[in-house]
Amino acid sequence: MIQPDATFDGTFPFAPHFTAAPGFRMHYVDEGPRDGEVVLCLHGEPTWGYLFRHLISGLSTTHRVIVPDHMGFGKSATPAQRSYWLQDHVDNLEALVLALDLTGVTLVMHDFGGPVGMGLAARHPDRIRRIISANGPTPFGQSDLFERVTANALASPWFQWIAKAEASGELEPVLGQLGFNILSTLKLNGFENNAVITDSWLAAYGSPFARPADCLGAIGWAKGFATGAHTFATPGPAADRAIRGKPALAIWGEADRTLRAEHFLPLFSAIFPTAPIRRLAGVGHYCFEDAPQETCGLIAEFIRQT
Incomplete structure (x- = not known):
């Protein structure tokens, strides 16, 4: 876990907030006017709220931007006695949203923040x-979710490694040293913008995983896929109708080697058939790092338009 006041040489200058509502010490950023429209940003593996630092700065002048760190990531605690499956992260997010009584929420979801956010939307x-x-x-x-996940796993170096490492017993030992191999993990997933790599940037992404005991979140997300432990939400008819009527936008870095557009954008279009899709050529999996200005600009413009 990172120190609460860590700013990484001023690159993450946001006041820390904490809640015990999910049953552990959960960190979240809460920037912008209290009465502003809520933008809730959900990170994935192996990142944390630092991923959204440019979006927080850009939107918080007019919006209330809330960025939680999932259990086992960033400045949130990594309790040893908890499980780290998808449904646990949905439960934790639900507890935060209800504790803060957030309404009128714009979900911004990256990587496994997508399934977590859609789980919240179903509830x-x-x-x-x-x-x-x-x-x-x-x-x-x-x-067809299972078929799409399976087809993507056959083409993704990250998911190929997960399956192989779990079978050989290497998954937990390797990801238990994530603080030392964070850059290779990011590159394997599809990170293209080497210009942003500095000592501060590496510390921001590596220091949450200083010890094996700090890596349970990263291990859990990978292991859940390898063992089938994650449970994806199935909305009821009313929730399904309600969500399909919401404004929606997809932004996709086409150089993503972990989540292939051909497998996952159809999931989005099946729910939102008329929603815009913005494909970013040459941009990898971490679009907020590879193309922060373009990605954040597209989000800000979409919120203004809708």
């Missing part, structure tokens, strides 16, 4: 105003 569609997927899958009860 509380009345609290959601917009859906924005940025290289984040949007599973929402589609009948």
